[in-house]
Every structure is written in structure tokens, then in C-alpha cells.
Amino acid sequence: MAMKRSGMPPRRSVIVRRKLRSNPPQVAIMVPTWNHYGRGIVEGIWQYAQQHGPWLLDLQPAEPDKSTRVPEGWHGDGIIALIHSEKLADKLARFKVPVVNVSGTGLRHARFPCVTSNPDAVVAMAVAHLREKGFRNIAFCGEPEAHFTNFWTEAFVRVREAEGETPLVYRPVKAMRSDRDMETLRQDRQRWLTELPKPVGVVGWDTNMCRHLAIACSLAAIDVPAQVALVSLETEDLLGRTVHPPISGVDIPVERIGIEAARQLDLLLLGERPTPTRVLLDPLGVTTRQSSDVVACDDPRVRQALSFIRNHADTGIGVADVLRAVPMARRSLERRFAQLLGYSPAEAIRATKVERVRQLLLTTEIPIPQIAEVCGFNYVEHMIPVFKKYCGRTPAQYRKHARRSA
Numbered sequence: 001m002a003m004k005r006s007g008m009p010p011r012r013s014v015i016v017r018r019k020l021r022s023n024p025p026q027v028a029i030m031v032p033t034w035n036h037y038g039r040g041i042v043e044g045i046w047q048y049a050q051q052h053g054p055w056l057l058d059l060q061p062a063e064p065d066k067s068t069r070v071p072e073g074w075h076g077d078g079i080i081a082l083i084h085s086e087k088l089a090d091k092l093a094r095f096k097v098p099v100v101n102v103s104g105t106g107l108r109h110a111r112f113p114c115v116t117s118n119p120d121a122v123v124a125m126a127v128a129h130l131r132e133k134g135f136r137n138i139a140f141c142g143e144p145e146a147h148f149t150n151f152w153t154e155a156f157v158r159v160r161e162a163e164g165e166t167p168l169v170y171r172p173v174k175a176m177r178s179d180r181d182m183e184t185l186r187q188d189r190q191r192w193l194t195e196l197p198k199p200v201g202v203v204g205w206d207t208n209m210c211r212h213l214a215i216a217c218s219l220a221a222i223d224v225p226a227q228v229a230l231v232s233l234e235t236e237d238l239l240g241r242t243v244h245p246p247i248s249g250v251d252i253p254v255e256r257i258g259i260e261a262a263r264q265l266d267l268l269l270l271g272e273r274p275t276p277t278r279v280l281l282d283p284l285g286v287t288t289r290q291s292s293d294v295v296a297c298d299d300p301r302v303r304q305a306l307s308f309i310r311n312h313a314d315t316g317i318g319v320a321d322v323l324r325a326v327p328m329a330r331r332s333l334e335r336r337f338a339q340l341l342g343y344s345p346a347e348a349i350r351a352t353k354v355e356r357v358r359q360l361l362l363t364t365e366i367p368i369p370q371i372a373e374v375c376g377f378n379y380v381e382h383m384i385p386v387f388k389k390y391c392g393r394t395p396a397q398y399r400k401h402a403r404r405s406a
Contacts, residue, residue, distance in 0.1 A: 025269050026056040028070050030081035030092075031102060033059075035206070036236045037254050038082070041102055044258020045080060052266060070095065078265045080258075083112070084148035098268035100261045105148045113268070115261040117252045118280035119155035123203065126231050126250050127159055129286045130201030132351075134296035134341055135229060137200040139168035141189065141209055152205045152233060168196065190216040193228060199296040201229045207236035210247045210291065230291040246289035251362070253281050284402055285358060295341070301326055302336050305345060313352035316376040319345045354390045357383065361399040368395045 029045060032038045042059065049055035058076065060069065070079065076097060083089050083101040092099050093111060104116040123140075130138050140156040142149050153169060160167040170192050193202075193216055204210035210230045217224045224230060224245055232240070235249035260281070264274040295306045308325040309317070322345050323330055334344050341348075356375045360366055369380040377383040388394050393401060 024054040024056050025078060026058060026076035027265065028058045028060060028074065028076050028079045028081075030060050030070060030079060032082065035208075035234075036238075037234055037252065040252075040254025041080075041082075041258035041261070044255035044260075045262045046258075047255065048259045048262035048266070052262075078269055080261050080265055098265055100265045100268070102257055102261050103148070104151050106151050113264045113274055113277045113279075115257050115264060115279045116281070117257065118282050119151055120159055121280075121282045122233050122250050122252060123152065123155045123159045125283050125286060126203045126233060127156075127163075129231055129248070129250075129288070129292065130203070130229060133201065133229060133292060133294060135199060135201035136296075137168065137197045138165070138203065139170070139196055139200055140203045140205075141170040141192070141213060142205040143209065144170070144172055149205050156203065168200075186212065186216050186219075189213060190220045193217055193222060194220055196228070198222075198227045199229070200227070201231065201292065201296075204230060204232050204247075206234050207232040207240045207243075207247050207249060210249075211239065211243045214243065214245060214247070214291065225290065225292050225294040229294055229296070231286065235287045240287075240289065245291045248289045248292040249287055251284040251287055253284055256281055285362065287359070288355070297340050299336055299340055301328060301333070302340055305333060305337075306348060309345070309348050309352055313349050314356055314374060314376040316378065317349060319349070322349075350386055351390065353377065353383075354387055357387055357395060358391060358398070361395055362402050368399075371395070 027045075027049075029042055031041050033042055046057065049057060058074075070092070074095075076095075078098045078100075079092055079095065080100050080102060081088070081092060082103045083092065083099075084103055084105045089101075089111065099112045101112045101114040102116055103114070104119050127138055138160070140153060142153045144150070144153075156169065157167045170189065172188050173191065189212060193213065196202075202210075202213060204213055210232045213228075213230055214224055217228050222228050230245075230247060232247050232249035233252075235251050236247070240247040240249055260279055264279070267274045293310070295303065297303050297306070305322050305326045308322055312321070319330065319333075323333065326333070337344050337348070343351075353375050357371055360371045360375070361368075364371075366374070368383075372380040372383040375383070377386075384394050387398070391398055
């Protein structure tokens with residue numbers, strides 16, 4: 001069982017040996033930076049080197065296939081790499097220098113320390129996000145032809161089976177090579193999406209996969225997110241915001257992964273053996289965008305009420321305001337909410353406000369009293385216990401914890 005290591009300060013002997021280094025260590029970074037995951041890890045490594053260096057960082061550019069390679073003749077002191085295959089692991093082992101892996105791909109021989117996200121926790125957070133939206137059918141789409149992503153599929157199966165559900169997983173009609181043309185792949189994913197029970201929430205292994213699924217839905221006249229809601233197992237800022245619809249994603253602490261990987265490599269360079277040798281970091285939350293910003297519900301009045309709440313929760317509305325927008329008896333509305341969603345209109349208002357507070361705590365430096373005001377709370381004293389009830393921490397504690405994890 002992997003363990004998470006608390007941020008303990010380095011022992012005095014480690015600090016002394018670090019200061020006594022005759023030359024800055026030369027560290028190769030073999031982490032592709034074409035996506036948010038890789039860029040965040042490199043940023044974390046750089047932050048660690050700035051604080052505990054100097055280090056000479058050698059960032060290797062990605063090859064056309066998005067992989068990275070240590071150049072021939074390289075002579076350095078350590079490597080941090082995204083190791084997806086036994087072949088690459090063998091190559092790196094031949095350098096006979098300390099190596100730290102930042103890939104979640106499970107290799108047969110765990111010969112290097114590894115720092116990565118906790119795949120089961122990431123998948124569970126994506127599934128919980130869709131369940132909170134009312135989806136009972138939840139499916140997963142990976143890339144069976146890209147074997148290094150199969151650990152995400154395995155995590156989804158574990159999570160759903162632990163919940164007593166049958167996992168719905170994309171399987172190609174026939175084995176497909178990674179060089180198969182995109183049109184053939186799209187048609188097969190479209191076939192799968194069409195066959196899924198609706199409404200359905202679909203977890204894609206990354207944002208680019210969700211983009212392909214959104215295109216397939218559009219060509220099949222499947223509404224996103226009403227019939228198929230999409231959430232990625234990573235939050236990709238640029239691609240996630242610019243595609244249509246914008247893609248929701250789980251927030252992985254990528255910079256923290258880079259910092260912890262650099263810390264483990266530093267210990268190895270100083271002759272220490274880091275413990276544990278496999279560190280799994282939990283996700284921070286979910287960034288909700290249009291691809292999953294919906295509630296699966298067959299009742300048009302409840303959908304209308306939820307839409308009103310989503311659009312006006314930060315104005316300080318109450319259930320009476322919802323009833324003015326959706327004229328009906330309060331008891332009838334509350335009964336429909338309880339039967340279809342399992343919670344009340346008042347709880348929906350509070351949960352929507354709390355989620356907006358959470359997003360502002362994570363993404364801005366706005367003072368907490370001001371956040372309370374812009375999110376529809378009359379007093380910050382009222383917001384704090386409500387937020388703690390939903391998130392397990394006060395707003396100040398939550399922001400501090402998120403910064404430490406990021």
C-alpha cells in the first residue's frame with residue numbers, strides 16, 4: 001500500500017551535506033511539456049531547485065511522438081522522468097545514476113522511486129462529481145491502443161466495483177493500432193457513445209480524449225452535457241477552456257508531484273534512501289466547466305429550478321426565489337427534489353454557493369470576507385460553518401492546505 005509522506009523538514013545532516021557539494025548536480029528532466037501535467041511537474045522541480053539548489057536542470061525537448069530522450073553522451077548526476085515502459089526504464093538504468101519516476105503506469109519491476117497522483121482517488125473524485133450531478137450511468141473511455149494509460153482503466157474498474165456497480169468501459173469493436181486513422185477511431189467511439197444508456201456521465205482519461213468524445217457526440221447528435229456529460233481525469237487549462245464545450249477536469253497537484261520528485265532525487269544524490277519509495281498524492285478537487293455543468297433529471301420543473309439555482313445562487317437567493325421562478329407549491333418542489341436527487345432545494349443552493357467559494361479559494365487571492373459576499377452569503381460568519389460542513393475544513397484551512405498540496 002503506497003503512503004503519502006508529510007512535509008517533514010530535512011534532517012540537519014542532509015542540509016550540511018547539501019551545502020558541502022563541490023558542484024551543482026546536473027539533473028535531466030525527461031517529462032514532456034505538451035500538456036498541463038508535464039508543465040506543472042517541471043514547474044515544481046524548478047521551484048525545488050530554486051529553494052534547495054543550485055541545480056543544473058537539463059530539460060529535454062519532446063520528440064515528434066511526444067516522448068523525451070536523454071541525448072547520447074549525456075553525463076549527469078540524476079534523472080526525473082515520466083517512465084511509461086520497461087524499455088525506457090532499462091535505458092535509464094544503464095546510466096547508473098539516481099532516477100525518480102513521475103508516471104502512474106505500473107511497471108513489472110519497481111526499480112525507481114515513484115511520485116505520482118493516486119489513480120483510485122482521482123477516478124473516485126471524477127465519479128463522485130458525476131454522481132452529484134445525478135448520473136447513475138457512469139462510463140470510462142481510455143485508449144486501449146495506448147497501453148501506458150491502462151492503469152486509469154484498472155482504477156475505474158476498481159472504484160466502480162467497490163461501489164457495487166458494473167463498470168462501463170470503452171472497448172473497441174476490434175483491436176486498433178495506435179497508427180489507425182483518426183476517422184476510424186472516431187467512428188468506433190461514436191458507436192460506443194450511441195450504445196451507452198442515457199443520460200450518462202463519461203470519464204475520459206485526459207482532456208484530449210474528452211475533446212474527441214465531444215466531437216463524436218456532436219456528429220451523432222448527442223447533446224453534451226444533457227445526454228452525455230464529460231469529465232477528464234486532469235484539468236488542462238488551455239485546451240480545456242478553448243474547446244467546445246469547455247471540459248471539466250479533476251485537479252491533480254502537478255506542481256506538488258514535481259516538488260516531491262525533486263526532493264526524493266535530492267535525497268538519493270546525498271546517499272539517502274527515501275521512504276516510502278512510492279508516493280501517491282490525492283487530487284485537489286474538480287474544475288467544473290460546461291461539459292458536466294448539468295444535473296441529470298427527467299423532471300422539467302426540477303431541471304428548471306436547478307438551472308435557476310446555478311445561475312443565481314451567488315445573488316443570495318432562497319427557496320422562495322426559486323418558487324417565483326418555477327411557480328409551484330413548496331412542498332411539491334421539495335418532494336420532487338428528494339425523490340429524484342436525494343436532497344432539498346435549500347441544500348442545492350448551499351452546495352452551489354460552497355462550490356463557488358471553493359473555486360475562488362483555489363484560484364484567487366480574494367480575501368475570505370469578500371468571497372463570502374460575492375458568493376451570496378450575507379455574513380462571513382455564516383459562510384464558515386457551512387463551508388466546513390461540506391468540505392471538512394474552514395475556508396482559511398482549505399486555502400492553506402490547497403497551497404501546500406499545489
